[in-house]
Amino acid sequence: MSDAELSPDEVRHVARLARIALEDAEVEAQRAQLARILGHMAELDAVDVEGVEPTFHAVTEAPLRRDEVRPAEASREALLEAAPREVEGGFAVPQVMEGDT
């Protein structure tokens, strides 16, 4: 089984989509492993799937609905306690828009 073609730029692009910062050494290490893994997966190309429906989920029945009662939930305070940074009862994040003040 030969490796799939995968360039360092493609790895950087996917990492960007996944919002993961990769160092240059990591890009090459991941590229080599992913190319090998994807190369193995090329074996699926030989399987005849003509007319076969996908199985997105093992459960084929309609999902159950819970009773129309409000479940006991963790309090707002308890949830905010876990926040890395909290401001006025909300989750604070760094600046979103470039150039905003």
Next chain:
Amino acid sequence: MSAGRWLDAGVVGAADAVAAGAVTAEALVGEALGRLRSDPHNAVLHVDGEAALEAAQQVDAARAAGEALGPLAGVPVALKDNLCQRGTPTTCASRLLEGWVAPYDAHVVERLRAAGAMLVAKTNMDEFAMGSSNETSAFGPVKNPWDPARAPGGSSGGSAAAVAARLVPGALGSDTGGSVRQPAAFCGLFALKPTYGRVSRYGLVAFASSLDQVGPFARSARDGARLFAAIAGRDGRDATSADAPSADWEGACARGVEGLRVGVPRALLEGASAGVRARIDAALEALKDAGATLVDVTLPHAKHGVSVYYLVAPAEASSNLARFDGVRYGLRVEEGGGLDAMYEATRARFGPEVKRRILLGTYALSAGYYDAYYLRAQKVRTLIRRDYDAAFEACDVVATPTAPTVAFPLGERTDDPLTMYLSDVYTLPASLAGLPAISTPAGLSEGLPTGLQLVGRAFDEATLFAAAGALEKAFGPLPSPVPAGPGEHAGEEGAS
């Protein structure tokens, strides 16, 4: 008789002893805490001593007052560290969740508490349950109690090692592609991956939502059945929770296998090592001697399970793990810059295997590759499911090894992810089809445990328990990989 001896008596043995007044819950918990705190295998990430002792005192008080006790009253149980337990750290063995304290209980944790179980510890695991050796943990690998130079399996390696080393009589793990079954095989235990939907996923940190199930580890099928009965059942907080009737799973363990048709996919067995194959042949002969019939079956698409799983599970993981973004909980890394820079710097702290899976999943779902990889994998998943449907026309359970080899040496496969993935070949197909599967001890090969995997029809866990019970009866218990606790002695049996 001392508490240590009762702790070694297993889940049912310990529960019976507490109910009979042979030992107090407090003494049992105290003994378990002592063992957990001196664990040499790195199986344990957090010990919850105070809360567990308090819960034990409540059990002892309830017994003294003549109140009815739950089926797990006083029994120390460990939880894989991806199960939320209110007020307790839940890290998924990741830097991203280090220090996070769960604000609520998982459904299975609520159910264990209701059954009287003592929640004593959280166990080590592969980071976010991604691994087959417990080596991707941010807190170091777990050592196999049978040979500390070898992997305990993964991803629930800490739970398996804790039960094998007799720190606790039972534990919960989670299984997405084999993560309770393979460590059970490597550590000489019983484990069950329930039918998808049998056990609520509420409060289980999500990895691959169409595959994840919580399952028990124990040293016998009956002990596993006691734990399974406590955690199974409908829960409105998980939309995929099934409304399936329960069964007498403990009773099933003694039912025998007279007339049971065991399907054997001979071609698949060729992939196992000679030592494992010899033990599987012996297990199949033992089932035959106990009254079962062996039937040849074929699962022609099972060999594609590795490719299908390692597209589907990472795709789901890439979505599920998007929540670890440094905003609401867990680690945040800010190195200057705006929101995107914060996301990227925070998520750079995932370990290499978690990064690999997120990248793989993101790639498989990205424009231009979705049809070729993700959609094609889901179609082959249908073919794998149909193989089982066809096999179950001719048999009641499908038997294979749980893993192709015995426990491999730590470090042997960490630089070779594809080889690590390929070692999951036997457990992945049942996960993709949502079917229940057990691993039950098939004896030792060169001094290390092997596991027989049996896959059953959806919601027919009872038949799996019957087969595991019959095999235990034929083979007898495995020796213990660890010496008896200080001052303990062998030769005493059962509660009376």
